[in-house]
Amino acid sequence: MASRKEVLVRRAARVRRQVKAVANGRPRLSVHRSSKNIYAQIIDDVAGNTIVAASTLDVDLRKKLKTGADKDAAAAVGKLVAERASKAGVKDVVFDRGAFIYHGRIKALADAAREAGLNF
Incomplete structure (x- = not known):
């Protein structure tokens, strides 16, 4: 039986392979969630x-956030990455959720990024 880490690595690789197949040259919005913080980068x-x-x-x-591990923090990161992307000239991306289910903080980040102007 595979360990939890092996399952997560396999799932992340599967999602990334599917995302790259449909990307058509668009950059990838990759999200990582830890127990205390959330990270997003456009690659x-x-x-x-x-x-x-x-x-x-x-x-x-x-300074603005109470904690880095809630939906409000995820939404703030989504908005910030979308604003930085628009300054860099990026409008269209593909969303890479990694091994995380599209739910909760991941969904909040994606929704905030969409509202701030990213298309995916």
Whole structure:
């Protein structure tokens, strides 16, 4: 029987493979959630570099948030990454949820990013 970590790694690889198949050159909005923080970055897989990134550890967000581990924090990170992406000239992305279910904080981040102008 596979360990939990192996299952998560396999699921993340499966999701990333599907996302890259439908990307058509669009950058990828990758999300990572830990027990205390949430991180988002927009990655250009063709060039292999990160275009923009945001997390609850950013100085400007850290002061505004009560904690980095709730839906409000995820929404703030989604809005911030979308604003930074628009400044960098990125409008269309594909969403990479990694091994996480599209629910709760992941969904809050995605909805906030959509409302702030990202298309996916």
